[in-house]
Amino acid sequence: xxxxxxxxxxxxxxxxxxxxxxxxxxxxxxxxxxxxxxxxxxxxxxxxxxxxxxxxxxxxxxxxxxxxxxxxxxxxxxxxxxxxxxxxxxxxxxxxxxxxxxxxxxxxxxxxxxxxxxxxxxxxxxxxxxxxxxxxxxxxxxxxxxxxxxxxxxxxxxxxxxxxxxxxxxxxxxxxxxxxxxxxxxxxxxxxxxxxxxxxxxxxxxxxxxxxxxxxxxxxxxxxxxxxxxxxxxxxxxxxxxxxxxxxxxxxxxxxxxxxxxxxxxxxxxxxxxxxxxxxxxxxxxxxxxxxx
Amino acid sequence: xxxxxxxxxxxxxxxxxxxxxxxxxxxxxxxxxxxxxxxxxxxxxxxxxxxxxxxxxxxxxxxxxxxxxxxxxxxxxxxxxxxxxxxxxxxxxxxxxxxxxxxxxxxxxxxxxxxxxxxxxxxxxxxxxxxxxxx
Numbered sequence: 001x002x003x004x005x006x007x008x009x010x011x012x013x014x015x016x017x018x019x020x021x022x023x024x025x026x027x028x029x030x031x032x033x034x035x036x037x038x039x040x041x042x043x044x045x046x047x048x049x050x051x052x053x054x055x056x057x058x059x060x061x062x063x064x065x066x067x068x069x070x071x072x073x074x075x076x077x078x079x080x081x082x083x084x085x086x087x088x089x090x091x092x093x094x095x096x097x098x099x100x101x102x103x104x105x106x107x108x109x110x111x112x113x114x115x116x117x118x119x120x121x122x123x124x125x126x127x128x129x130x131x132x133x134x135x136x137x138x139x140x141x142x143x144x145x146x147x148x149x150x151x152x153x154x155x156x157x158x159x160x161x162x163x164x165x166x167x168x169x170x171x172x173x174x175x176x177x178x179x180x181x182x183x184x185x186x187x188x189x190x191x192x193x194x195x196x197x198x199x200x201x202x203x204x205x206x207x208x209x210x211x212x213x214x215x216x217x218x219x220x221x222x223x224x225x226x227x228x229x230x231x232x233x234x235x236x237x238x239x240x241x242x243x244x245x246x247x248x249x250x251x252x253x254x255x256x257x258x259x260x261x262x263x264x265x266x267x268x269x270x271x272x273x274x275x276x277x278x279x280x281x282x283x284x285x286x287x288x289x290x291x292x293x
Numbered sequence: 294x295x296x297x298x299x300x301x302x303x304x305x306x307x308x309x310x311x312x313x314x315x316x317x318x319x320x321x322x323x324x325x326x327x328x329x330x331x332x333x334x335x336x337x338x339x340x341x342x343x344x345x346x347x348x349x350x351x352x353x354x355x356x357x358x359x360x361x362x363x364x365x366x367x368x369x370x371x372x373x374x375x376x377x378x379x380x381x382x383x384x385x386x387x388x389x390x391x392x393x394x395x396x397x398x399x400x401x402x403x404x405x406x407x408x409x410x411x412x413x414x415x416x417x418x419x420x421x422x423x424x425x426x427x428x
Contacts, residue, residue, distance in 0.1 A: 044303050044307075045303045045304065048371050048373055149306070150305040211333075211334050212336050213333060214335065215335060215336070216338070225338075228375075232305060
């Protein structure tokens, strides 16, 4: 028969775990709200940036454009930017990103390409270090104490462009989680360099775009705009990632709290049964003792 | 009311301002230019300078931007700015102090990326101080 005291201890420990998880859930919910607002607020800039690039891209004929737009003409060296969270306890959030990135790396390696990795966020580095440690050329962590600032994205963007100009890679792709809802996040693969022109609408409004005047001229505007665009895309990715992280953590902590509740119920039931069994046993002892007299 | 054009000022972090204006003067790289309703479509880079918003023939709002891009179409003018501060909120003494502080930090920074960032900051702050003094 289980020991009553042990059961009591067990129940109490599960109870304090539940307190922690439910507190974490509430913290995550509050942070999620802020992260979502930040992502929402940053959207207008990204949208307008896309629109401008589309207008410019339509006017710059291929081949002679800046390298950030047209690429180096090769795709031998790939840089994979893996954006994850700094902390765990958020369900499959980090693992899904890393898994997608790893699949991409394996595919590129199988094609005989060279792969370099840049990690943003500690968890991504930790998980990739085991297999692809030799490919990590740079890692950033502790980026977002509260809300991701644009300076962070700008810094990463600058580093990326510096490495690109030094000829360290030909193609850069970023992996992050796009926020759909607190329950679902979608791993997204986004090509940063060469810039991915927003397609589709280009043809519909083609005539209108040709009417733009440019000051000073298309090339110089593009040369200034493209680095900003890289930073903006990273920024958008990081914001989406932050919202996803908190959403994932909230969901994970919610189910952890529920599981703890179930466990407490089960343990309490065992505890009560055991207690009754003890009482019954004692009664039987007393009665049979009395009868023996 | 006179004809208006939709003016939008957007920073990476948020939509700073969106309003109908009669005219807005923007610091283009090749000189300040005014945008009136039904302006010909154009895209321009911006230098650090002041955006003036006109209503009823006089300036109603002045905003400092540290460079960026402007997209003008017939019905709107969108400015993508990296750093936008209303001119009223700039305190020249504080800006001067910031410049000195940043220079101090800059002295013992060796990392290229960090240096670049700080140097850009000094340039921005200097432009800010100049704009404020000229105003």
